[in-house]
Amino acid sequence: MRKRRQPVISPRKAPRQARSATLVEDVLEAAVRVLAREGARRFTTVRVADEAGVSVGSLYQYFPNKEALLFRLQADEWNETLGIFEEILADRKQPPLARLRRAVVTFFRSEREEAELRVALDDAGALFRDAAPARAIVERAMGIVGAFMAEALPAQSLARRTEAADFVLTSMSAIAEKVTARRLTRREVDAWASSCADLLCHYVEALALR
Amino acid sequence: MRKRRQPVISPRKAPRQARSATLVEDVLEAAVRVLAREGARRFTTVRVADEAGVSVGSLYQYFPNKEALLFRLQADEWNETLGIFEEILADRKQPPLARLRRAVVTFFRSEREEAELRVALDDAGALFRDAAPARAIVERAMGIVGAFMAEALPAQSLARRTEAADFVLTSMSAIAEKVTARRLTRREVDAWASSCADLLCHYVEALALR
Amino acid sequence: MRKRRQPVISPRKAPRQARSATLVEDVLEAAVRVLAREGARRFTTVRVADEAGVSVGSLYQYFPNKEALLFRLQADEWNETLGIFEEILADRKQPPLARLRRAVVTFFRSEREEAELRVALDDAGALFRDAAPARAIVERAMGIVGAFMAEALPAQSLARRTEAADFVLTSMSAIAEKVTARRLTRREVDAWASSCADLLCHYVEALALR
Amino acid sequence: MRKRRQPVISPRKAPRQARSATLVEDVLEAAVRVLAREGARRFTTVRVADEAGVSVGSLYQYFPNKEALLFRLQADEWNETLGIFEEILADRKQPPLARLRRAVVTFFRSEREEAELRVALDDAGALFRDAAPARAIVERAMGIVGAFMAEALPAQSLARRTEAADFVLTSMSAIAEKVTARRLTRREVDAWASSCADLLCHYVEALALR
DNA sequence: AATGAATGAGGATTCATTCAT
DNA sequence: GATGAATGAATCCTCATTCAT
Numbered sequence: 001m002r003k004r005r006q007p008v009i010s011p012r013k014a015p016r017q018a019r020s021a022t023l024v025e026d027v028l029e030a031a032v033r034v035l036a037r038e039g040a041r042r043f044t045t046v047r048v049a050d051e052a053g054v055s056v057g058s059l060y061q062y063f064p065n066k067e068a069l070l071f072r073l074q075a076d077e078w079n080e081t082l083g084i085f086e087e088i089l090a091d092r093k094q095p096p097l098a099r100l101r102r103a104v105v106t107f108f109r110s111e112r113e114e115a116e117l118r119v120a121l122d123d124a125g126a127l128f129r130d131a132a133p134a135r136a137i138v139e140r141a142m143g144i145v146g147a148f149m150a151e152a153l154p155a156q157s158l159a160r161r162t163e164a165a166d167f168v169l170t171s172m173s174a175i176a177e178k179v180t181a182r183r184l185t186r187r188e189v190d191a192w193a194s195s196c197a198d199l200l201c202h203y204v205e206a207l208a209l210r
Numbered sequence: 211m212r213k214r215r216q217p218v219i220s221p222r223k224a225p226r227q228a229r230s231a232t233l234v235e236d237v238l239e240a241a242v243r244v245l246a247r248e249g250a251r252r253f254t255t256v257r258v259a260d261e262a263g264v265s266v267g268s269l270y271q272y273f274p275n276k277e278a279l280l281f282r283l284q285a286d287e288w289n290e291t292l293g294i295f296e297e298i299l300a301d302r303k304q305p306p307l308a309r310l311r312r313a314v315v316t317f318f319r320s321e322r323e324e325a326e327l328r329v330a331l332d333d334a335g336a337l338f339r340d341a342a343p344a345r346a347i348v349e350r351a352m353g354i355v356g357a358f359m360a361e362a363l364p365a366q367s368l369a370r371r372t373e374a375a376d377f378v379l380t381s382m383s384a385i386a387e388k389v390t391a392r393r394l395t396r397r398e399v400d401a402w403a404s405s406c407a408d409l410l411c412h413y414v415e416a417l418a419l420r
Numbered sequence: 421m422r423k424r425r426q427p428v429i430s431p432r433k434a435p436r437q438a439r440s441a442t443l444v445e446d447v448l449e450a451a452v453r454v455l456a457r458e459g460a461r462r463f464t465t466v467r468v469a470d471e472a473g474v475s476v477g478s479l480y481q482y483f484p485n486k487e488a489l490l491f492r493l494q495a496d497e498w499n500e501t502l503g504i505f506e507e508i509l510a511d512r513k514q515p516p517l518a519r520l521r522r523a524v525v526t527f528f529r530s531e532r533e534e535a536e537l538r539v540a541l542d543d544a545g546a547l548f549r550d551a552a553p554a555r556a557i558v559e560r561a562m563g564i565v566g567a568f569m570a571e572a573l574p575a576q577s578l579a580r581r582t583e584a585a586d587f588v589l590t591s592m593s594a595i596a597e598k599v600t601a602r603r604l605t606r607r608e609v610d611a612w613a614s615s616c617a618d619l620l621c622h623y624v625e626a627l628a629l630r
Numbered sequence: 631m632r633k634r635r636q637p638v639i640s641p642r643k644a645p646r647q648a649r650s651a652t653l654v655e656d657v658l659e660a661a662v663r664v665l666a667r668e669g670a671r672r673f674t675t676v677r678v679a680d681e682a683g684v685s686v687g688s689l690y691q692y693f694p695n696k697e698a699l700l701f702r703l704q705a706d707e708w709n710e711t712l713g714i715f716e717e718i719l720a721d722r723k724q725p726p727l728a729r730l731r732r733a734v735v736t737f738f739r740s741e742r743e744e745a746e747l748r749v750a751l752d753d754a755g756a757l758f759r760d761a762a763p764a765r766a767i768v769e770r771a772m773g774i775v776g777a778f779m780a781e782a783l784p785a786q787s788l789a790r791r792t793e794a795a796d797f798v799l800t801s802m803s804a805i806a807e808k809v810t811a812r813r814l815t816r817r818e819v820d821a822w823a824s825s826c827a828d829l830l831c832h833y834v835e836a837l838a839l840r
Numbered sequence: 841a842a843t844g845a846a847t848g849a850g851g852a853t854t855c856a857t858t859c860a861t
Numbered sequence: 862g863a864t865g866a867a868t869g870a871a872t873c874c875t876c877a878t879t880c881a882t
Contacts, residue, residue, distance in 0.1 A: 054846085057847055685842060686844065
């Protein structure tokens with residue numbers, strides 16, 4: 001694959017004033033609507049700006065390019081999901097595996113709700129797979145699950161726990177993505193989540209016994 | 211999402227003559243090369259035709275549009291993988307779970323080898339998620355795994371076995387896709403495959419006891 | 421100065437068929453008209469294509485980019501001028517200095533006629549200052565004047581003759597460019613040419629005596 | 631050539647206060663840096679203002695448009711060079727032709743040092759070839775060389791001396807521009823300057839004998 | 841007087857597809 | 862059947878300038 005210029009993805013400037021913050025919000029919301037209504041192929045910066053009632057120039061004042069806009073959408077979605085995820089996994093009032101189960105189910109549900117956007121984003125993107133900010137999110141996720149593993153698998157080495165965190169995170173998100181793209185009902189998604197949780201709990205248990 | 215004209219995906223005509231068959235082969239091989247060399251963004255029909263030493267017009271004689279060409283690439287890859295998969299799962303000389311394990315490992319390896327193409331294909335398209343021919347492949351896959359389940363879970367209802375087949379297939383392919391996109395070494399991919407196989411075997415065993 | 425990608429300047433494909441050759445001619449003529457009528461700033465590929473009664477796409481079939489089109493204009497002009505220049509300088513029926521004088525005058529006149537285009541090109545350009553094809557033209561010019569020097573200064577070393585050729589060529593073209601940009605009358609330009617010829621003849625004579 | 635709105639080139643207002651004078655200086659220096667660092671194509675008013683640590687609005691307070699800013703850069707450079715030039719030509723302690731020779735050499739050296747800026751300026755503009763302030767500079771130059779000619783060619787008519795001044799000035803600057811654009815070493819430029827001075831001295835001598 | 845956010849026309853270039861030869 | 866020139870809408874992005882604050 002020929003070297004492709006990795007698009008700049010970080011925001012061009014942080015909006016300082018209230019007006020700008022609103023503008024950025026407007027653009028992001030408009031972007032979601034355009035993506036949903038027109039699909040990834042017709043997702044253009046001009047259309048987004050129009051939808052936001054803003055000039056293209058203004059859009060480019062805050063997003064250096066189209067990729068950055070898409071990435072921001074993606075990142076916001078991920079971060080929100082991660083927030084929920086973290087909250088559940090860190091709740092020491094429940095036994096670890098119960099938390100894991102709940103977290104998995106919640107994750108699937110959340111993914112289901114965002115499926116529309118996520119699929120559109122997938123179509124549009126994959127443009128930032130390796131971008132630094134993308135890695136930052138992965139790291140945040142690993143941090144969250146890693147902390148959980150430290151608690152659930154205290155006897156294991158850090159390396160092994162990291163491996164476990166990666167496995168759980170990767171499997172769960174891979175399956176959730178694929179399944180929620182099918183637009184199933186909440187009940188159906190819950191069933192998948194439950195099966196998936198079974199497996200992952202079993203995985204952690206098995207590791208604990210090693 | 212606005213109704214988008216679902217692109218025609220089936221070949222415009224089946225190549226009857228040897229010359230045509232060769233042409234189609236040439237085009238497909240050229241397409242793989244262009245995808246690898248230029249990336250999804252620069253994958254154009256003219257470039258593919260050039261690379262194949264064929265005129266664009268001829269390309270359009272056998273592929274109604276660009277999507278059809280991409281789909282064909284994808285389908286060929288899937289079918290090949292499925293062929294291997296079937297062979298292993300159907301081999302009655304081995305106990306079912308051993309076969310499942312071997313199949314999973316082989317699947318991961320095969321996905322790893324095709325990762326380059328698959329990722330490029332993903333970038334280029336996802337244009338045919340719901341196309342009829344895509345479903346045909348899914349059905350073929352379900353048939354293969356369903357047959358295996360009939361043997362491994364003879365006591366379960368067809369519905370439950372179908373569900374199991376879907377679960378195994380979906381989980382395995384979701385995880386394999388995500389993991390092999392990381393361009394790991396064969397050894398690393400084998401480790402993932404092994405963990406994944408553990409879980410899926412456990413899943414089938416658990417089902418058998420219900 | 422930050423590294424700027426040097427634009428590709430060589431023609432994208434050689435026009436094979438009569439139709440294409442006509443198209444290229446049409447485009448070049450249209451380009452001259454657009455440059456003259458609208459000025460360098462409004463010289464756009466779309467406008468040129470329109471003026472030529474051709475689609476932009478067609479223009480890009482034969483010129484990889486705007487620079488290449490401009491360069492072609494420039495090169496054609498230079499080559500034509502050089503042709504005349506060569507003819508005069510190589511005409512052994514006249515004594516060398518008489519030829520040089522005639523060549524200089526003819527060069528100034530030719531430059532005067534092309535001034536409109538050249539000035540517009542200058543404004544537009546500098547886009548191709550260092551491109552390889554530009555150097556080819558310089559080499560052709562050096563060849564022509566070098567041959568003349570071999571005859572006029574047979575006693576001098578090659579290095580010195582090359583130096584002399586460079587000096588004559590550079591001085592003459594620098595002065596001619598600057599002067600003809602002033603849109604003087606033919607008579608006025610002739611006066612300049614004559615003064616310039618005086619100097620250059622003196623220069624060659626002085627060199628011959630060294 | 632279609633009538634193009636000749637850009638306003640004179641400063642919008644003369645900076646009265648120290649603060650303004652500083653601002654104008656800052657902007658000019660920033661402009662030089664931007665031109666050098668980013669090239670003519672990326673020379674924008676916003677970028678210059680940023681580099682100067684000033685708002686675009688402020689920039690437009692003192693320069694009515696981009697052209698005026700570029701022109702000011704050009705004019706400053708010219709005036710500086712002219713100052714040196716004048717100093718040498720007016721120095722009655724030396725014989726005229728010796729002064730002319732020294733002036734030419736100094737001019738070439740000065741042009742060599744400014745070549746970077748001059749080329750960038752050419753690329754960016756040449757937008758003000760006929761602007762009134764540009765003529766003022768030409769007139770200043772003509773005044774300087776004219777005074778020299780009055781001394782060197784006292785027997786000639788004013789018209790002839792003016793012609794001579796124009797010839798010397800035009801030839802020298804044309805050749806110097808072209809040669810220094812080649813980024814030669816100081817020694818090489820000196821050689822060109824010397825040859826050029828030879829010719830121009832010869833020109834003046836020949837005129838004196840008429 | 842200073843700011844800098846907002847504008848939006850304008851430009852270069854690409855590419856899926858057609859259709860005259 | 863094969864060819865490949867021609868099409869032109871569509872895309873991303875820039876930037877001189879203004880004007881509300």
